[in-house]
Amino acid sequence: MSAFRGTMRDVGLLSALPVPSDYTGTRLAACNLCEAICGLELTLERGAVTAIRGNEDDPLSRGHVCPKGVALADVYTDADRLRRPVRRVGDEWEELGWDEALDLVADRLAATAAEHGRDAVGVYLGNPSAHSLGSATHGTAFVRALRTRNRFSASSVDQFPHQFVAWQLYGHQLLLPVPDLDRTSYFLVVGANPMASNGSLMTAPDFPQRLRDLKARGGRMVVLDPRRTETAKIATEHHFVRPGTDAAVLLAMVHVLFAEGLTDPPSYVDDVAAVEAAVADFTPEHAEAVSGVPASVVRQIARDLAGAEGAVAYGRLGVSTQGFGSVCQWAIQCLNLLTGNFDRVGGVLFPEPAIDIVGRRIIGPGHFDVWRSRVRDLPEFAGELPVSVLREEIETPGEGQIRALVTLAGNPVLSTPDGDGLGRALEGLDFMVSVDLYVNETTRHADVILPPTSALERDQYDLVFHNFAVRNTARYTPPVFAKDADQRHDWQIFAGLATRLRRRPGAPRLPLRARLVGAARMAASPAVVLTGLLATGRAVSMRRLRAHPEGVDLGPLRPTMPGRLQTADRRIHLAPPLLVADLDRLRAALAPSVVREGELLLIGRRHQRDNNSWMHNAPRLTKGRPRHHLLMSPGDLAARGLADGDRVRVRSRVGEVEVEVTGTDDLMPGVVSLPHGYGHQVAGTRMRHASQVAGISINDLTDPSVLDVSGNAALNGVPVTVQAARR
The missing domain is CATH 3.30.200.210 (Phosphorylase Kinase; domain 1)
Incomplete structure (x- = not known):
């Protein structure tokens, strides 16, 4: 033993x-x-x-x-997980050694940049990149070394509006106020489902218990959502809202604050009168007409936010992933600021993490429209182009055409608009490399896959999510299992590629100082980098974290404003021109128009056992009732002569799919719902169990031409028709 x-x-x-x-x-x-x-x-x-x-x-x-x-x-x-590099040979995969694999990738990327320019190499960063210490310390440095403007990530699928508004109001894209969930008395949730997510851009583990605690102290939770979600079912109140009209409802609440003299903004907030003028025509009656939320409810919620002893307005995916996500998030910030619940105990506060990625500029503050996409002329945000333009940038010939693609822990074929079209575009690339654990719907198109170790084989510190937590804590956990000798951590893969690229003729070249700094960073392990950051950070050392792998409590959130503002004058300008100007587009979109006969609005959904587009090959997570069905209200089923369990055809402007339908009273009439992350194309992948839950991809229906002003995709409120499938 x-x-x-x-x-x-x-x-x-x-x-x-x-x-x-x-x-x-x-x-x-x-x-x-x-x-x-x-x-x-x-x-x-x-x-x-x-x-x-x-x-x-x-x-x-x-x-x-x-x-x-x-x-x-x-x-x-998992037997399906890759542990060594593989190269695609026809329809088969063959293993190769790490040196051979890294040399091959470096050669092809350097050759592409030398022949066609550095923008001919595109990069896509998937969501898991933000959840890995090694990716945070080394992955971003590798991406910068490529010096391409064709950078994309999952952020433009679900959270650009948050970042865009934070940059406009507070001076940094990740200076995001977080609900003081453990002390609030009134929690307004718009288009979010924390019972399934445990918070998003609000790190709130065990949300169910936190909600029970809120109710026990006499607090209330009110939910606005077109679906009676797991969160809505246990709310104090739930009100249906028509997809895509949340901005009208939220702006009407801001209107009520001004109309009834309920505003109490902090002294460092400017341009309040400009906001009052901008929302003058967004009345509760107008909101009711377009959204279905009664005007009386709109007024009461605004009054409750202003009158509660600590209140929060919070919105997430449902309001971000639509054509007016940034206006929605701006309106939510206005509600918190104007009711006096900003930087207030029980309202919204800013975490003070042990490593302040905002104040120390570990992640840049953000910028907008410094360059534009080649084909559709869309502006970048924070150094990234909207992922909705990735397909056209691959398929359209000319200078700057993407000819080689690097994907890092992502599956955009399932998670981005018109995924089926993107999958076809990937087939036309000259070269593609993926850093990923699996052969999936995206990586099956790669020429080489470089698999990193899994979570239990590497150390972890959450550089990102401590910045969004409802309590200040810090935690470092060493690896549970040692990696095999022929495995590589993600940071070792990035370091190996960056080192090789520096030696290749024709590869992109950073300025000398940046090259030296990058080389030094790549040579150090994530733990060494973390130790240095903690040594100059806030009140906790690496020695202390190693002694307490359960985590260290740094205390509840507390007021920190205006000192932590990142704006040049340390003030909040509440009426940014980019957002106010977008109200005209919103007015036009909400104007009365002819609705196509039989048209429905499609929204997504998530489940606690789902992890976006992966882990559907884990039997313990996929057992039970099917979760991939289309949900529809009984009245909408009957109007189309459909019955529960029928197979139906769902058609949008960009595509069509066939799927089973389930009737439920949880859907607002006129709304249908498909889950995000399904549609597994098992052929050509190595996720055998996923065939049992393959379903279809909602993103074969979403439209890449519909975007928020920030560049975020509009995955919710997609017009579709539903009819019986051909027999």
């Missing part, structure tokens, strides 16, 4: 070492699958994980764990 037998929760060196292959005992870890960043306790028997539970000593997650966290070991043991 191993000498390591027993519990490894002591503060010694042993708790930082990967467990031996025959280890029996417990080990602490962290879940990096979503923004909740829950602390975990693993039980191991002879080196195998036999149980995963929430770590009760974690000061943020407090023992909470969701089904995805319990399934984390399934990724580690």
Whole structure:
């Protein structure tokens, strides 16, 4: 029996070492699958994980764990997961050594840049990139070394409006106010489902318990959503709202604050009168006419936000992933600022993480329209172009055409607009490389796949999500398992590629100082980089974090404004011209128009057991009732002569799919819903179990031509028709 037998929760060196292959005992870890960043306790028997539970000593997650966290070991043991590089040869995959694989990739990327220019190499960063310490410390540096303007990420699918508004109002794209959930008394939730997500851009693990605590102290939660979500079902109130009209409702609430003299903005807020003038015609009666939310409800919510002892307005995916996501997020910020709930206990506050990625400019503040896309002439934001233009930038000949593509932990064929069209475009690339664990619907088009280690084989510190947490904490967790000798961590892959690219003739060249700094960063491990950042950060050292792998409590959120503002004059200008100007487009979109006969509005949805487009090959997460069906109200079913369980054809401007339909009263009449992340094309992939839950992709229906002013995709409110499938 191993000498390591027993519990490894002591503060010694042993708790930082990967467990031996025959280890029996417990080990602490962290879940990096979503923004909740829950602390975990693993039980191991002879080196195998036999149980995963929430770590009760974690000061943020407090023992909470969701089904995805319990399934984390399934990724580690998954036979479908790649562990060594593979090269596509026809329709087959063959393994190759790491040196050969990295040399091949560096050669092809350098040759593409030399022949066609550096913008001929495109990059797509998927959501998991933000959940890995190694990707944060080394991945972004590798991307910068490519020096391409054709950069894309999942951010322009779901969160650009948040970043865009934060940059406009507070001076930094990631200076995002967070609901003080543990002390608020009134919580308005618009287009968000934290019962399934445990918060998004609001790191709130164990949201169900936090909601119970809110109700126990006499608080209320009010939800506006076109679907009676898991969150809406346990809310104090739920009101249906027509997809795409949230901006009218939110601006009407701002209108009420002015009309009834309920405004109390901080002294450092300017241009309040300009906001009052801008929303003058957005009345509650107008909101009711376009959205279905009664004018009386609009007025009451505005009064409650202004009158509660600590209140929060919060909106997420449902309001961000539409044509007016930035206006929605601006209106939400206006509600919090004008009611006096900004930088207030029980309102919205700004976390003070151990490593302040905002104040220290670890991530840049953001910029807009510094360059534009080649084909559609759309502006960049924060150095990225809208992913909705990726397909056309690949397919359209000419200078700057994307001929080689790098994808990092993403599956845009399933997660971005017109995914089917994008998949066809990928087939025409000269070269494609993916850093990914799996052969999936996107990476199956790659020439080379470079697989990193899984979460349990690497150390973790959440550089990003501590900045959005409802409580200030810090946590570093060493790897549970040692990687095999022929595996590579993600940071080692990025460092290997960057080093090789520097040596290739014709490869993009950074200025000398940037090259030296980049080389030094790439040579250091993420733990070394993290140690340096903590040493100059806030009140916690790497030594302390290693001694407390359960996490360190840094206290509740507290007021920090205006000192933490990143604007040049340390003031908030509440009426940014880019946002106010977009109101004319909103007015035109909400004007009375002829609705096509039989047209419905399509929205997405998520489930607690889903992790965007992956983990559908984990049997423990996919068992139970099917979740890939189209949801439709009984009245809309009857009007089309359809019955529960029928197979239907759903058609939009860009495509059509066939899927089973389920009738439910949880949908607002005139609205249908498909889940995000399904549509697995099992042929050509290595996700065998996914065939049982393949479903169809909602993004074969979403329209890449419809965008928010920030460049974010409009995945919700897509006009569709539904009819019986051909027999």
